[in-house]
Amino acid sequence: MKRIIIFLLSLLFLAGCNEITVMSYNIHAMRGMDGVIDAERICDVIMAEKPDLVALQEVDQLTERSGYMDALAIMKERCDMDGIFMKTFDYQGGGFGNVILSRFPIIEQRVVNLPARENYEARLLMMISCVTDRGDTVHFYNTHLDHHSGDSDRPVQMAAIIDIVTSDNATVILAGDLNCQPGSKPLNALDKILIRCVSEEKTYPANVPERIIDHVYYNVNGGLQCKSIYVVNETVASDHRPIVAKFKMSR
Numbered sequence: 602m603k604r605i606i607i608f609l610l611s612l613l614f615l616a617g618c619n620e621i622t623v624m625s626y627n628i629h630a631m632r633g634m635d636g637v638i639d640a641e642r643i644c645d646v647i648m649a650e651k652p653d654l655v656a657l658q659e660v661d662q663l664t665e666r667s668g669y670m671d672a673l674a675i676m677k678e679r680c681d682m683d684g685i686f687m688k689t690f691d692y693q694g695g696g697f698g699n700v701i702l703s704r705f706p707i708i709e710q711r712v713v714n715l716p717a718r719e720n721y722e723a724r725l726l727m728m729i730s731c732v733t734d735r736g737d738t739v740h741f742y743n744t745h746l747d748h749h750s751g752d753s754d755r756p757v758q759m760a761a762i763i764d765i766v767t768s769d770n771a772t773v774i775l776a777g778d779l780n781c782q783p784g785s786k787p788l789n790a791l792d793k794i795l796i797r798c799v800s801e802e803k804t805y806p807a808n809v810p811e812r813i814i815d816h817v818y819y820n821v822n823g824g825l826q827c828k829s830i831y832v833v834n835e836t837v838a839s840d841h842r843p844i845v846a847k848f849k850m851s852r
Contacts, residue, residue: 619735619850624652625776625815626843627745627805630661630697631672633838634808640672642838644679647702650833650845654731655682655702656743656776662686663695676702687712687727689745698725699777701743705731708738713765715758721747724754726762730771737823737850740769744777746787755780759787763794772823774848778841779816788816795820798846802832807842817846824851 624647631640647655657676661667673686683703688696701707709730717723726744733739744762747754759781766773775795781788783797791797795818803810810832819825830846 621654621733621739621774621848621850622650622652623654623656623741623774623776623817623846623848624650624843625656625658625743625778625817627658627778627815627839627841629659629839629841630664630667631670631839634840635837638667638670639838640670640675641679644676646833646835646838646843647676648680650843652702652845653704653733654739654741654774654776655680655700656741657700657702658743658745658778660686660698660700661692661695662688662698664697665693665695667695669695673700676700683707685710685727685729687725689725690723699727699743699745701727701729701741703729703731703741705733705739707731713761715744715746715754715761717747717754717758721749721754724758726765733850735850738771739823740771740773742766742773742775742777744775744779746778746780748780755787759790763790766820767794770822772825772850773820774825775818776846777816778814780814781816782813791818796827798827798830800830800832800844804832804842804844805840807836807838807840810842815841815844817844819848825849826851
């Protein structure tokens with residue numbers, strides 16, 4: 602009887618381990634709508650949702666304006682997650698870029714510089730390969746596309762991303778501030794390649810959201826399914842609200 606109980610408990614544990622919670626959050630260099638720079642507040646927002654994988658955009662790392670704060674070290678310690686920072690460009694003695702946090706072991710990391718004109722901000726696509734509790738390998742991508750409303754680099758940046766993810770045969774999750782609303786040409790192009798976790802909730806600006814520009818996408822490799830997605834009702838910590846998607850892997 603004891604062996605049967607242990608076996609059943611093991612099955613329940615493995616069933617629970619096929620779930621992955623993903624967050625995407627543009628943290629506005631940790632400066633909230635109240636003008637306060639607070640990395641720990643950002644961490645509190647993250648941990649309240651208990652994510653396994655987090656894509657953060659607009660991260661100051663060791664910059665003057667953020668008090669030379671080692672934001673990555675604070676996030677890794679307070680969130681109790683592994684993490685990497687990838688610099689988009691040098692800024693005020695440090696760097697400005699993106700972060701991925703992972704509860705799963707990170708076994709590989711890559712970065713691709715996306716096309717950007719000389720007078721526009723540099724943009725990048727970062728990726729980690731991680732191993733879930735169940736032993737599945739997932740490629741988690743994080744990006745932040747050009748913000749210009751008119752003559753934008755988003756179409757060529759999205760084309761570069763599509764080339765990369767279509768050649769990736771692993772289980773793929775892509776998250777980030779794409780600065781594209783549903784129905785836009787760049788998002789329509791990505792919709793043909795990956796599946797979007799569809800949410801009607803707006804994410805920007807945080808106090809009175811007017812646009813849906815933060816997104817989570819995935820492929821079906823590994824039996825991945827997006828079971829739910831929601832926007833966190835956080836109005837102060839950043840100028841964006843975070844978005845959270847919950848996945849199941851059926852394989």
